[in-house]
Amino acid sequence: MSIxxxxxxxxxAAVTIISADRTVTDWASRYFGPWWGAASVDPATVCAGTVIAADVDLDAYMRLEEHVRARPHTSHIYAKAPALVATAADGTITAVAPGQQLAYLSEPATGRIKVAGADPLQVSLATARIARDAVRGQLLRDGWTVLHASAVVMGDRTWLAFGGKGAGKTTTALTLATRCGAHLLANDRVFARADAFGNVTVLPWPAAAAVGLGLLDGLGLYEKVTARLDAGESLHPTQDERVTAALCTGNLSPLWDGGRELKAQVFPDQFESWFGLTLATQGMATDLLFPQIAAGAEPSVHDTSPSLGDSDFMQGATEDRYPDILGLARGVTAGGNADARDHVRGLLRLLPHHAFTLGHDHDRAADFLTKLAAA
Known part of the structure; x- marks a missing residue:
């Protein structure tokens, strides 16, 4: 079997994934390729830096599970599943998620990580997640921080849209990308770093994008989704089955599970291949947007002075649902370096701020944002 x-x-930042199962490396290339660089390399040349060895190997998983259970360990919720974690005297971390039949062996001092599991899809998902968090750790140590923002690039301008859940970040970014000719940089968060010239550079945060059913329909993307689904393709496997059923039956009313809206989960590359959008790989922040969505509202500018708060920075050592059980942050404090974060905050405060309300009429929203971009 070839590696x-x-x-x-x-x-x-750089991370290399090696595997005897091509599903794993192909998944990483697809997932990271549109926004970060992802390239095939000769396994024989992999000798330095952070390396993730991923195996679809039930026996290897069982050996690591036995190792953890035989030693003192702690319990955590990792990727929405119970996980057991044992740490050796030399700092080596072994973790298992029995419900997913996934095991991890991490050597934070060397950057070597092993992933083993029974199912190729689960191993692929886990490996991509760990690779992203390993890159995140490297970027945070290099002075980057993470903003809770959507972002688009329009010519020489990069717009960052801020707000809590439901504020309209995704609606604003996708409307600009589908109707106003912008290049999509990020759906929900971006890396940001201040440079020596007083600019803030932003990079994408690759992730499956959560898009509401109503927004898909309003932006004219629903028929493109159903055509792909009818052809046998699929959205991201973390998508709730109720969303898949709704898409297949044409029921585009918002779906709720308690107080959480269930949304379609779009692969990064599907923005290009399914929706015909173009993706930006970096930008330099020029404008801050503070949208609000109100049913029946006419698009309008607010006469207010919005400002960035702590909630506009992702301050966990790793992405929210993934506590750093494997030591990938390697000493980085929550949210990265506080001075670097404050520097970014101070520079962003100097940029033009635009606060506005959008309704559910996406044609009017597109006209409004087009005029705002030209102003």
Missing amino acids: TATRITAAP
Whole structure:
């Protein structure tokens, strides 16, 4: 069985994934390729830096599970599943998620990580998640921070849309990308770093994008989705089955599970291949947007002075649902370096701020945002 390797790069950060199962490296290439660099490399050349060895190997998983259970360990919720974690005296971390039949062996001091599991899809998902968090750790140590924002690039301008859940970040970014000719940089968060010239550079955060059913329909994307589904393709496997059923039956009313809206989960590359959008790989922040969505509202500018708050920075050591059980942050404090974060905050405060309300009429929203972009 041949070994394949994919190297992922973002600014100065790099992680290499090697596996005897091509599903794993192909998944990483697809997932990271549109926004970060993802390229096949000769496995024989992989000798330095952070390396993730991923195996679809039930026996290897069982050996690691036995190792954890035989030693003192702690319990965590990791990727929405119970996980057991044991740490050796030399700092080596072994973790298992029995419900997913996934095991991890991490050597934070060397950057070597092993992933083993029974199912190729689960191993692929886990490996991509760990690779992203390993890149995140490297970027945070290099002075980057993470903003809770959507972003688009329009010519020489990069617009960042801020707000809590439901504020309209995704609606604003996708309307600009589908109707106003912008290049999509990020759906929900971006890496940001201040440079020596007083600019803030932003990079994408690759992730499956959560898009509401009503927004898909309003932006004219629903028929493109159903055509792909009818052809046998699929959206991201983390998508709730109720969303898949609704898409297949044409029921585009918002779906709720308690107080959480269930949304379609779009692969990064599907923005290009399914929706015909273009993706930006970096930008330099020029404008801050603070949208609000109100049913029946006429698009309008607010006469207010919005400002960034702590909630506009993702301040976990790793992405929210994934506590750093494997030591990938390697000493980085929550949210990265506080001075770097404050520097970014101070520079962003100097940029033009635009607060506005959008309704559910996406044609009017597109006209409004087009005029705002030209102003």
